[in-house]
Amino acid sequence: MASTSTFPGAEDFVVGLIGMGDMGKMYARRLSKAGWRIMACDRDDKYEELVKEFANHPNIQILGNGHLVSRASNYIIYSVEAAAIGRVVAQYGPSTRLGAIVGGQTSCKDPEIKAFEEHLPSDVDIVSCHSLHGPNVDPRDQPLVLIKHRASDESFSKVETVLRCLGSKHVYLTAREHDRITADTQAVTHAAFLSMGKAWHATKQFPWEGTRYIGGIENVKINLMLRIYAQKWHVYAGLAILNPEAHKQINQFAKSTTELFYLMLEGRRDELRARVYAAREKVFGREDGPKWADKPLLPDGVVDRFGLHDPGGGGRDPPIPNNHLSLLAIVDCWSALGIVPYDHMICSTPLFRLWLGVAEHLFRTPGLLDESLRVGIEDTTFRRDDLQFTIAASGWAECVALRQFETWRERFAVTQRFFEPRFEGAVEVGQAMIRAVLESEAAE
Numbered sequence: 001m002a003s004t005s006t007f008p009g010a011e012d013f014v015v016g017l018i019g020m021g022d023m024g025k026m027y028a029r030r031l032s033k034a035g036w037r038i039m040a041c042d043r044d045d046k047y048e049e050l051v052k053e054f055a056n057h058p059n060i061q062i063l064g065n066g067h068l069v070s071r072a073s074n075y076i077i078y079s080v081e082a083a084a085i086g087r088v089v090a091q092y093g094p095s096t097r098l099g100a101i102v103g104g105q106t107s108c109k110d111p112e113i114k115a116f117e118e119h120l121p122s123d124v125d126i127v128s129c130h131s132l133h134g135p136n137v138d139p140r141d142q143p144l145v146l147i148k149h150r151a152s153d154e155s156f157s158k159v160e161t162v163l164r165c166l167g168s169k170h171v172y173l174t175a176r177e178h179d180r181i182t183a184d185t186q187a188v189t190h191a192a193f194l195s196m197g198k199a200w201h202a203t204k205q206f207p208w209e210g211t212r213y214i215g216g217i218e219n220v221k222i223n224l225m226l227r228i229y230a231q232k233w234h235v236y237a238g239l240a241i242l243n244p245e246a247h248k249q250i251n252q253f254a255k256s257t258t259e260l261f262y263l264m265l266e267g268r269r270d271e272l273r274a275r276v277y278a279a280r281e282k283v284f285g286r287e288d289g290p291k292w293a294d295k296p297l298l299p300d301g302v303v304d305r306f307g308l309h310d311p312g313g314g315g316r317d318p319p320i321p322n323n324h325l326s327l328l329a330i331v332d333c334w335s336a337l338g339i340v341p342y343d344h345m346i347c348s349t350p351l352f353r354l355w356l357g358v359a360e361h362l363f364r365t366p367g368l369l370d371e372s373l374r375v376g377i378e379d380t381t382f383r384r385d386d387l388q389f390t391i392a393a394s395g396w397a398e399c400v401a402l403r404q405f406e407t408w409r410e411r412f413a414v415t416q417r418f419f420e421p422r423f424e425g426a427v428e429v430g431q432a433m434i435r436a437v438l439e440s441e442a443a444e
């Protein structure tokens with residue numbers, strides 16, 4: 001029985017979860033703790049294991065498959081791989097209980113909504129959701145997108161009542177708006193970190209072991225890169241390849257990277273400067289009316305202590321100047337596409353806010369941007385890495401444009417294997433860094 005029952009019949013209301021992976025389990029644990037009755041399943045070969053895992057959770061009942069969950073639940077959340085949503089909804093959708101509410105947790109709504117429209121009975125309401133954070137982040141105060149696609153006000157209100165226990169900020173969007181915004185925020189952000197990992201892999205280095213990647217900005221690059229490669233490939237492939245809005249962004253990121261790198265290679269100092277400063281003005285506004293807030297998004301010093309070379313410590317060597325091609329390219333990319341990242345804060349992930357935070361830091365700290373442009377032209381210290389970064393960004397873009405899931409998976413897996421021996425410990429440092437940033441946001 002729901003402890004916070006706020007609609008008639010809430011005591012008997014059953015929330016179904018199809019897909020008990022990282023996100024499904026997180027929802028099951030949090031919703032059941034708030035008193036909601038959960039019926040959940042994963043693939044049938046995981047049945048025994050899940051029954052054991054949730055044996056001490058009286059509010060969570062594991063069932064054999066999605067037909068059983070669909071027949072028994074009032075509100076069913078599909079929490080499966082985005083690429084599988086069509087197939088899974090086709091399989092279980094027709095078993096949905098009469099008058100139930102159905103939604104999905106996939107990161108990209110276009111295929112999810114198409115699957116619901118195609119396979120759900122017409123008496124079923126559709127309210128989708130998307131928690132904009134990973135399974136190990138505290139959902140409190142994080143954005144939770146809610147999509148009232150085909151539903152009565154009553155059904156929508158029930159969904160809000162159930163999900164309120166997550167403590168997230170509800171953001172109301174259409175499926176199309178959701179995909180457009182997350183393409184700008186998530187997909188292109190991931191493209192940058194995925195490319196960094198590939199570049200470091202290609203140059204056979206763990207960047208935290210050398211002396212070139214030291215300091216706050218580098219900590220963010222390294223920790224978030226590792227965080228992504230430590231996750232399941234399908235989450236990132238799905239939201240890039242299946243989101244029709246994302247291809248343009250990822251392609252522009254590769255184009256921006258390549259063009260800025262050419263300017264550096266060819267020593268075209270004035271053009272580089274003009275282009276980067278024009279992007280700065282478009283994205284961050286003019287000096288006399290900047291779009292950033294008075295306080296920096298990333299408070300000074302918050303990320304400095306999360307270096308893997310010296311976890312928790314002050315750092316061995318001083319940072320050395322870097323041209324920050326990845327950051328110049330993301331700002332150039334936002335500028336070329338007319339994206340104002342601050343407009344998307346309401347629908348942003350912690351990763352995106354950190355990425356925007358370091359970009360803002362580079363562009364608003366006096367002297368730092370000019371120094372990065374100088375290094376880009378004069379200093380060859382980062383040329384090899386930048387070359388590999390450029391190749392990687394183009395490789396990801398091509399893979400996404402051609403919708404090559406298998407190639408995407410292989411590209412990811414081979415670099416994941418390279419970094420895997422170092423995930424233990426590193427992931428915790430990244431997690432602590434994100435926690436520190438979230439705490440600093442909450443203190444605002």
Ligand SMILES: NC(=O)C1=CN([C@@H]2O[C@H](COP(=O)(O)OP(=O)(O)OC[C@H]3O[C@@H](n4cnc5c(N)ncnc54)[C@H](OP(=O)(O)O)[C@@H]3O)[C@@H](O)[C@H]2O)C=CC1
Nearest residue numbers: 019021022023042043079080081082105106107133134135
């Ligand atoms: N991880 C994240 O940070 C976030 C993920 N999301 C989205 O949430 C969804 C789930 O992600 P996540 O939990 O991380 O991924 P997981 O891979 O951990 O979970 C998906 C689960 O669904 C199972 N599944 C696949 N087919 C079926 C089926 N026919 N019946 C029952 N279960 C099935 C999978 O089994 P198997 O592995 O055997 O295929 C797997 O256990 C994805 O669409 C993702 O994009 C949203 C927000 C954040």
Ligand SMILES: O=C(O)C(=O)Cc1ccc(O)cc1
Nearest residue numbers: 107132133134186349350351
């Ligand atoms: O913060 C990020 O971008 C993450 O990497 C975690 C994540 C992954 C997929 C989502 O749909 C939402 C959040």
